[in-house]
Amino acid sequence: MSSRVVIVGAGFGGIAAAIELRRQGIEDVTILERAGGLGGTWRHNTYPGAACDVPSHLYSYSFAQRRDWTRLCSPQPEILAYAEAVAREHGVDRLVVGDTEVTACRWDETTATWTIETARGTSYTADAIVLATGQLHRPATPAIPGAESFAGKTMHSAEWDPQLDLRDQRVAVIGTGASAVQLVPEIAPLVRSLTVFQRSGNWFLPRRNRPYPRAWRAAVAHVPGLQRWRRAFVTHYGEALTAMIRHPRTLGRIGALRSALFMRAQLRDPELRRKAWPDYAFGCKRVLFSSAFLPALARPNVELTTDPIASIGPRGPVTASGRSIDVDTIIYATGFRTSEFVAPMEVAGAGGRTLREAWQDGASAHLGITVPGFPSMFLMYGPNTNTSGGSILVYLEAQASYLAQALALVGARGGAALDVRPEVAAASDRAVQGRFQGTAWTACDSWYRDGEGRIVANWPGYMREYVDQTAVLDPSAFTVVPAPVPATAAQPADSVST
Helix, strand or coil, X not given: CCCCEEEECCCHHHHHHHHHHHHCCCCCEEEECCCCCCCCHHHHCCCCCCECCCCCCCCCCCCCCCCCCCECCCEHHHHHHHHHHHHHHCCCHHHEECCCCEEEEEEXXXXXXXEEEECCCCEEEECEEEECCCCCCCECCCCCCCHHHCCCEEEEHHHCCCCCCCCCCEEEEECCCHHHHHHHHHXXXXXXXXXXXXXXXXXXXXXXXXXXXXXXXXXXXXXXCHHHHHHHHHHHHHHHHHHHHHCCCCHHHHHHHHHHHHHHHHCCCHXXXXXXXXXXXXXXXXXXXXXXXXXXXXXXXXEEECCCEEEXXXXXXXXXXXXXXXCCEEEECCCECHHHCCCCCEEECHHHCEHXXXXXXXXXXXXXXXXXXXXXXXXXXXXCCECCCCCHHHHHHHHHHHHHHHHHHHHHHCEEEEEECHHHHHHHHHHHHHCCCXXXXXXXXXXXXXXXXXXXXXXXXXXXXXXXXXXXCCHHHEEEEECCCCHHHCCCHHHCCC
């Protein structure tokens, strides 16, 4: 029996899953997407300077390499165009049902199927669901007293207004994470004044993301093996960064020294350097790549302040020291609700138990993909599958292959679904959490952690380890849920076995 699969989310994870499922002969695939089209975070994040900080020849599918990237780290429009082109080339673009927000997924034990409900009032039935909503899809805006009273323009960087004209405006940017690091250098030359509010500094490494010279683009396009070598080199570079984070007292000191030398060269003013300097171990939070952000802070029309915001009034932020800063526009570059994963969608598995209940002590999944009590539910970019030193697309490809193997096993066993054994998932979680001990990830608070301090976002090891661990599905890790017995041939409940 061919499986019916519904994928929630048409970003890179959903696209990878759909391509792999169809490659394995599963044709009945539907992709439900909240937005009007595919692309995920690269459709939503259109702020000035939006780009990937992973080189494009690694931040791309291994089976859909390109030799015509215009620069090392591609800007948002180029990445979105790539995602759309790959989906079109593999025939999965026509599987996307846009403008369809999924509100709930419910497992029906009598039919051994999932019912997927949408905000449009439509519903779908599937034998398996793939939740490819990712970790970076719900903007996080801090609850600052009085924010609703601000008379000017307010927006989150992930909800950019393309009609906004910041020329000669007084602007406040709240946050100094990855989005702000790309945004600030772009708008700083345009605005009258720019106040950047920082809660904590960042460790930086250089990235001059200039367009490739014509000669280099020609070499990449025509020299055999050059593209493969570049991808391998960046893979090893990313693994080296992970090694620095995993070993903060040895290799980590090399990374910290490299970063410190670069930052000191860029921050000539001692007071600005003092404000911008991080106060935590190298790699504890995301290491940022930019050669433009720190110099932008030194512009005469830019101010970096570490004075916390106490409230926001009609004219702008008011700091804890009592200073009022008048602005025309407030931009929240405050990231995403990374620890909530599939929320606010309700997911109810066996016995009506919700994913929220299952994760009350912290989100976890076996290999970041499967959760006990949720048969044939698969996560893409799930708990503990983020990377600090590589490309998430490496993980997504591995996950897509794994879920295809899972569905193949269901078919081979004549069952209805697969459910990961609780003891397997518990042991997997203990192993993952245990590997964080002694690493830089545990040295401070970060978006990698949930409210209880548990690291729920990151994989604690290397890309190659994750690929190896997901390469071959272990049938003994799962229970096969039997297919329902037709009513005309019903058996006594105690005679049904697995």
